[in-house]
Amino acid sequence: MPSTDRPPHIVIVGGGFAGLWATRALARDPVRITLIDRGNHHLFQPLLYQVATAGLSAPDIAAPLRHILRGQRNVEVRLAEVRGIDTRAKTLALADGAALAYDTLVLASGATHAYFGNDHWAAHAPGLKTLDDALLLRRKLLLAFERAEAETDPDRRAAWLSFAVVGGGPTGVELAGTLAEIARHTLRSEFRNIDPAEARVRLVEAGPRVLSSFPDDLSDKARRQLQKLGVEVLTGTPVADIDADGYRLGDQRVAAKTVVWAAGVAASRLGALLDAPRDRAGRVQVEPDLRVPGQPDIFVAGDLAAVHSNGRQVPGVAPAAKQMGRHVAASIRARLRGQATTPFVYRDFGNLATIGRMAAVVHFGRLKLSGALAWWFWLIAHVFFLIGFRNRVVVLLNWILAYWSYQRAARIIFGPPLDADLPARPDAAGQDASRIG
Known part of the structure; x- marks a missing residue:
């Protein structure tokens, strides 16, 4: 951590469970936080299938990050995408061409789909x-x-x-x-x-x-x-x-x-930007305290982290991500006080x-x-x-x-006009039903 009078700058990439829980856990600490995400919302992913199957609407399981963190004065939310990481200069390259400096970096960008080599x-x-x-x-x-x-x-x-x-x-x-x-x-x-x-x-x-x-x-x-x-x-x-x-x-x-x-799932591509070992799913193999090996100022949490606790791999589930986020915050707090960090211990709920x-x-x-x-x-x-x-x-x-x-409240089809997607079906009079206004 820097020794200057300015508050240490903590950059957290990802507004999911790990990133958001780390951000909120640092609310009372003397740090300056920038939370970066490609979307403007936090998503309760366990209920995402309910939106896909028309049981719930998108706002029912999501909330704007700015609204969630509106009362936390030490955090700035930034809508951006990270394209590069310079660990020597301690800067991030953003998609809009800007560079963002950090003192401590927390990568919690989650996971995406894995098609086992069949991306087509x-x-x-x-x-x-x-x-x-x-x-x-x-x-x-x-x-x-x-x-x-x-x-x-x-x-x-x-x-x-x-x-x-x-x-x-x-x-x-x-x-x-x-x-x-x-x-x-x-x-x-x-x-x-x-x-x-x-x-x-x-x-x-x-x-x-x-x-x-x-x-x-x-x-x-x-x-x-x-x-x-x-x-x-x-x-x-x-x-x-x-x-x-x-x-x-x-x-x-x-x-x-x-x-x-x-x-199947694969870790976010951001893991590949680090000079660090990764497992077959692309997750960064972190130290027990969730730091990147050889990079004491970079932590990885959530689905992007490959870590063992109690002799077994920590699963990629929401409770684990929340616990990792809180642990990263505790580790940052310990370093601010000149104390040693402790290994992450997963509590299985x-x-x-x-x-x-x-x-x-x-x-x-x-x-x-x-x-x-x-x-x-x-x-x-x-x-x-x-x-x-x-x-x-x-x-x-x-x-x-x-x-x-048995009804589902969100059965609205968005997108191009239906008749652009549907095959023509003749009506009883032999006319093209799709042309009748």
């Missing part, structure tokens, strides 16, 4: 990491039913009503279960030429079971709950190829117009995953729950950890309405 699949199987991803996916899912309604060829109609979610982790399980509920309940009686309940929803997992981070018995219960909802669960089945018309499992070709990717209406699994220490009780546990936990009172109230009200009516 991204165009046909979108992932879910940002609000932009969620809104794009919501459009894709809702348009599939609209296009099926307008399609006269039985095979092409079946392809539009075929959905595949690749990846059996919590995100994949939650997406698949919600898709099945939408098809069988939310859209019931709304179409005239198709029965949405005939939609085929598949969850494809390359490993031997879904929810591999849960105990075997809870994983098995999750599988059964998915199947009860009408989801086809395929395990031990890696996807061999994905294109605009479907996907391939081994030698089997499946026609499907909607494939969603939930199978358990795993939760919802599957559908009154169906979820919870694992916390020796506590194992499934079904309705686990669903209530999941609901209360997620409402409690949302940012802001307004978001908690809105989300809770939306869920109450959805529970009693």
